[in-house]
Amino acid sequence: MSQTPVADWAAYLAQMEQVLALELDAPRRQELQAQFTRIAAMAEPLMAYPLDERVDVAGVYKA
Numbered sequence: 001m002s003q004t005p006v007a008d009w010a011a012y013l014a015q016m017e018q019v020l021a022l023e024l025d026a027p028r029r030q031e032l033q034a035q036f037t038r039i040a041a042m043a044e045p046l047m048a049y050p051l052d053e054r055v056d057v058a059g060v061y062k063a
Contacts, residue, residue, distance in 0.1 A: 007040060012036070013029055
């Protein structure tokens with residue numbers, strides 16, 4: 001089982017500030033980093049759940 005890399009939320013937020021032309025103050029940036037860290041921690045068990053090779057990870061729409 002491979003380990004998931006630790007996200008650099010500070011770098012991600014800095015990039016998103018530039019891309020979205022936002023100016024976040026330090027307290028807001030700090031709170032966003034905390035929220036992203038919490039979300040990643042909540043998603044970790046789900047992302048680590050092993051799927052059988054025969055199971056499609058997403059349904060395929062067929063009209």
